[in-house]
Amino acid sequence: MSRLVLMQGNEACVEGAIACGMRFFAGYPITPSTEIAEYCALRLPMVKGHFIQMEDEIASMAAVIGASVAGVKSMTATSGPGFSLKQENIGYASAAEIPCVIVNAQRSGPSTGLPTSPSQGDVMQSRWGTHGDHPIIVLSPSSVSETYTLIIRAFNLSEKYRTPVIFLMDEMVGHLREGIEIPEHIEIVNRKVIKGGQSQHMPYRIPDGECAPVFAPFGEGDRYNITGLIHDESGFPTNSHIEANRMITRLMRKIEDNVDDIVATEERYTEDADIAVLCYGGTTRSVLEAIDEARSKGIRVGMFRPITLWPFPEKELFKLSGKIKKLIVAEHNYGQIVLEAERVVKNNCSLKFTGKVDGTLISPAEILRAIEED
Amino acid sequence: MSRLVLMQGNEACVEGAIACGMRFFAGYPITPSTEIAEYCALRLPMVKGHFIQMEDEIASMAAVIGASVAGVKSMTATSGPGFSLKQENIGYASAAEIPCVIVNAQRSGPSTGLPTSPSQGDVMQSRWGTHGDHPIIVLSPSSVSETYTLIIRAFNLSEKYRTPVIFLMDEMVGHLREGIEIPEHIEIVNRKVIKGGQSQHMPYRIPDGECAPVFAPFGEGDRYNITGLIHDESGFPTNSHIEANRMITRLMRKIEDNVDDIVATEERYTEDADIAVLCYGGTTRSVLEAIDEARSKGIRVGMFRPITLWPFPEKELFKLSGKIKKLIVAEHNYGQIVLEAERVVKNNCSLKFTGKVDGTLISPAEILRAIEED
Amino acid sequence: MASQLVEKYMRTEHLPHIWCPGCGNGVIMHAVVRAIDKLELDKNKVCIVSGIGCSSRAAGYLDFNTIHTTHGRALAFATGIKLAKPELEVVVIAGDGDIAAIGGNHLIHAARRNVGMTVVVINNNIYGMTGGQYSPATPAGEFGTTAPYGNIDRPFDIAALAAGAGASFTARGTVYNPAQITSCIQKGILHKGFSLIECISVCPVYYGRKNKKGSVIDMIKWQRDNSIPVEKAGKLPPEELKGKIVTGVLSQATYPEYTEEYAKIIEKVSGGINYEQA
Amino acid sequence: MASQLVEKYMRTEHLPHIWCPGCGNGVIMHAVVRAIDKLELDKNKVCIVSGIGCSSRAAGYLDFNTIHTTHGRALAFATGIKLAKPELEVVVIAGDGDIAAIGGNHLIHAARRNVGMTVVVINNNIYGMTGGQYSPATPAGEFGTTAPYGNIDRPFDIAALAAGAGASFTARGTVYNPAQITSCIQKGILHKGFSLIECISVCPVYYGRKNKKGSVIDMIKWQRDNSIPVEKAGKLPPEELKGKIVTGVLSQATYPEYTEEYAKIIEKVSGGINYEQA
């Protein structure tokens, strides 16, 4: 039987990660993600894992990639300013296909901003923050319970597709304590691994039926080269434009061809809805409350929530937009995912945005107002 | 009379900047932007300016902000990996409203990628690379001549709106040598300045009729505080959500309310066009050649070029999309600006994408093929 | 009305400051203005540059040209300011984490270049602002919220690190002895080139509590009882210096100052060929 | 067929390497494999970690677990690898720019923590890969493409900087004397903790040309004529050491190694309370 436990979002993030095998964490303190590092410092040695506080966020990201290369599931956590600093090495992990999970507990920006205030201002950055075309997966939880289960999914996707996964929390969820049920049974996906001196091994060739190259952990007998330069299937750098095209296209397709597996969404009360509110992360909580209220007033409104923010659930939203009259995008920023929504929805239904940039949460009342206005 | 001079794109960037008063450059070498630093090292002391090679890109960006705070027009230059590293401090400049110009001579990414190969892979990053909602202006030149004049515009906009401006070059233009006419007369906009001990001065209050706060250079008698935290008009940090909202909204509106002044586009042969090719930067050259060829075959095709990439010329493109049957977006990446185009164009006309990620330039023949297809 | 010094050099409308009761930051900030006052510097020519941290909030309270930058980058911002306007007197205020963790590289490079600036490091042996994680100045074996089992990192000697990287002036003082800090800062500002004054501070709230150091008064008394002036320290065997705080001017040397060297280049070439016409 | 050593330890299918004729990188890479060979290390347990630069391309040619990372970050990647799998023998190969410019902070922190790894610094006094800009190891007064009027930065002594930050083993050799480099690397690998071997290299193409150092042969001979073994250097007055290269094992000390200390924590708490049930 599963147990009901009181847990903070940041803590659930660590416990979920440990539950699915995370055994290395490198980080640098920053509000509001700091508790994640603190819990890891406490918990990891108990499960024979390693925690290290590095000299900065760049080094933390590098160490996480290093540990993953050695075969260990690895994670780092940060917030806005630190997330900006990690970008170069996130791109490296993306290009060299090193699984790892980067938690960004968002706070109010830009720059140092309001360090202790909630926000969802890094949504576009999480997709586009590093230079060059690159694949990325971004997930966003809306409760402490979901934080626990979704961080496991983050690792699963990262391991399966050998790509960095951004776990985009908000301060609101990170600092919230709720009762959660620790699931008895969780599904764990580990990266496929090759070991033991297959010298003919092409570490970046994708075997039939796989969606990513099979991983050869350092130190297990399969010596090869990893680089952030354009490389061929052997892992050696190349200037060949044929190889360059092959590599980048394959990286991007790894995600594109598997959107159905990667994308997760939640819909509520959309069957009969005239209006849908698109929201994600912590904002969902206000939206649910507002919808309840609105429905009690007879307004037929539903919710559409991308759990996977990137790749963006185009298909799902497009379908929904054909059924409703109005889509309200509610996000805790100046307008980011709404741009994607506009792109996807086209002229299918009308579109309205409700955002906020003052460091306080969007309240249910504000959402309700947006629903009632037309 | 203007003189015709042979110049490399990177050199034109420096000469244009010096012509409009840039007197401080801090950088860290990286291909293909290195010549910009090298020319600055050579040229700046000649005009009593300062060049410094910092220990990395983060420090370079910081030093540039520092110099601008002291009242000197400042610039840095980098490419992909370095651009990623500069992001945190670009956000600082954005939040604290410090004018400065950041040149990104794009190369093939992601990660170390193909360091010497051309690309336009950092377009979305230039808009969204730093955390939090923030204003930014991005310009992209398509020739050496335009590099000279457009870098001057970059400084003008930066000074006028007190915001960092990204000068998004491509390797192709940066390393190209062409004959250019040095204009006899250039328009120079300098930031409005307050000096001399007006102790009642509210450094972040916008006087009537201005679009940005008036600048008080350090050392001229007007002592005040600059911070990347949310601050009120006095420059002092505040946790007030009213002030937070005011500050962020004002920052964003500074750009939004002035798009007509900031946005520049070029249209060619669009009067009678059935098809238009959207392109920018170096790719424009291939497009122009292809259009010539296509027109000689009787195809009515035109070109739409955002010179200002961000804010994106929505109005202009929307208008055009109502007049044409098909828009082809040609960019040297896996598909970035095309997302904006989709958003803006909606169902107005059909949309097609031509990109490239193999490190070689998109050739005129490839564009022509895209034009001729179906 | 506060004291004349405070009225003259601080933005009193923003006081009381945000620091916790007993925090050493206030004492060190006081010492900074006292040093500046003694030197009779022109307030309009003084720049205070800080990073991010409790200590770095000092910039906001001081009535000079003040800039509170990004975490760890104060020295790089300061380098830009100084190079662009060498006539400015640049004083950097930074925490141990700010200067020696994330900012370590800027520290060694600014020291190496010998850019004329004075760096006041407020070393409280912890990350205060984020709530008590160990820093590169937390002694081995001590605790922080990220070192629940005791810190296994060896700490830096920040002044020695700076000197090793080329700093031409280094000194150290404690919150117990504000007069000494004042005089070190004064000397640092007068020194031509890069100077660093490490001020051993107290963070009773995080470092103190985590490590059972008693009240803030106990912590200050500990400093009193464990400081050794550098003159005396030179005569003691290394064993007797273990765990002690050596105070005073630790090192001083004369090297060319960066902006002056640059001025020579400008002098040489600015009248020179016009490259465009070459 | 190449020499046995080369066949055994290098990915000969990728040779000849990309380095310019005469470049010192090849000699130093040779010395690295010779040291590993002498120690009879298990190839599968050796990791080579490099950053970005001409020198850093070495990783690709070596038949171990090799990773070519981002510019300046090799030590941070290496720290992750070593901590995750302490049984691996981690060797970092990095250029002077990589390790001391952009990577300076990781250098001082890795040295401070005493993580067990061996760092082979290929110091050619310049940024080779990007075409000859001055580095933090370019002597003052010399030229680079970004120092057209002569460099006004004072250079780091990289080995001394590392030692000052806490490196428990430092050594120096020159391309002129590959045997010495080999033996220093061997000792560095055997040393428990963080070791750094600074290899003074030659970049005839950029550093040499920019500074009129003659042919690569002249450059190597200059090294021969200006190197002083550390044993001898200790007996000379400082003036006579100016501009000289002091070679050999420069410093060595015993401190707790980081991963071993961490193992003790794990030992202590991994059998301990189950936090979830607390």
Add this chain to the structure above:
Amino acid sequence: MSRHEIMLTGSGGQGMILASIILAQAAILENKNAAQSQSYGPEARGGKCKAELIVSDSFIRFPRVTNPTFILALTQSSLDNYTEGISGKCIVMADESLKVPYWLNPDQVIRVPVLDTARSRVGKLFTANIVAVGAINKVLNIAGWDNLKKAVLMHIPEKTEEINIKALKAGEMMLCSYQPAPSAERLLIA
């Protein structure tokens, strides 16, 4: 359906956050839903302190307090700051030492000697938060004694069990004679 929106306010060192966690824990042990959070000063530093807690029988959607139904205030400034504009139905528990602001209806205010009880009766001022927990639970009846005690023991440092349980009891005791005003009663039962 019962739902409490609770705010515990005081100064940095008074352990309001811990108190709110313990109450949340007690609710969880009672199989209720709870959502606890806190507001921070600049970055994570000390200073003024407010903890929020929602306890409800049903799933908690928006987890922050919008209409407080119960406020504990241990310092004058928190009492003044956080009670302005609240509903007349919100119960305010204020330390006896504080001056009750004019805008509060005396009926809605419970004045209790939290600090004094901790200092004099329990013997350690630092137990004030646990005293408060006992008192609050007496009023709001979040959990039964066993679960309340269990919750306290789950969150306090080792070797402080005895004194904290003593504090908890003292907190309960303090309110033994508490009779809600009729207006407040409605709220407590709702």
Add this chain to the structure above:
Amino acid sequence: MSRHEIMLTGSGGQGMILASIILAQAAILENKNAAQSQSYGPEARGGKCKAELIVSDSFIRFPRVTNPTFILALTQSSLDNYTEGISGKCIVMADESLKVPYWLNPDQVIRVPVLDTARSRVGKLFTANIVAVGAINKVLNIAGWDNLKKAVLMHIPEKTEEINIKALKAGEMMLCSYQPAPSAERLLIA
């Protein structure tokens, strides 16, 4: 409308880039349009080297060589690599020391002793690029002597004027007797 698409190829130290810049400069001085670029090895390091130059009377849109009309090759590997698959109308100027690949039509190849002229006649091998400039200009007639000379002087280090002008002349001289094959002639005049 005249348009040349020129590639200068050789090894890193041979100054092909400088040669292409000088030719571009000469074209500019003649009020023609020119677009010069070069390809790099890994990052900006030395190694193989190719410079591209387009000279045209009209505005140059796409500034890279797609159909070379003229190739200079000073090393065997560049001759072999860059001439494969080129049009029969492209003129190839190859150093005399090189072996002409079988796929080239002898008519389109001009074999000239660039390196030897620099070494023996001018006296310094490093002037080979300027010798080549002289020779190329003779064939393509990009600029008149005065502008060509001016272009050279604009781009060489101080104190090397004399030897470089000597090289330029030697390069021109070398081609004094050059008569393009009829097939090539068409190209040159076009």
Add this chain to the structure above:
Amino acid sequence: MVKLVIVMKTLKTIDKWCKGCGICVEFCPKNVLGLIDDKVTVQNKEECIFCGQCELRCPDYAIFAEENNYEQAGFNARQ
């Protein structure tokens, strides 16, 4: 004429700024100071020797000696 300047020193405290850390109380050599309700109070004013320790050590600038100079007009020193 010689001017006579009378220097009046007064110990001032700023309640709003004092955070009650007690440092001044502890380090005052003359036991002049005390804390009441976590605010500094001057308890033995007469004992104060104006050594400046409290001002120097207070992290909050909440205690200091104010100097007021009065000129005694028309005072003629005996020559």
Add this chain to the structure above:
Amino acid sequence: MVKLVIVMKTLKTIDKWCKGCGICVEFCPKNVLGLIDDKVTVQNKEECIFCGQCELRCPDYAIFAEENNYEQAGFNARQ
């Protein structure tokens, strides 16, 4: 039985790898080597003392002494 092992050393060069830097030529103590067309060539094979300098110094691993060991079968050392 004692085995007699005959060690045959041969100087090998790899043309494809040699970049003609001339280092081996310069530092060979016996003047064994030369450059032809920028490639190393063994010019005085007989002079070579197999000191290993060239192998040690060549940045391109383009010259080395190959060791071949032949066992003389059935050889009995006198005891």
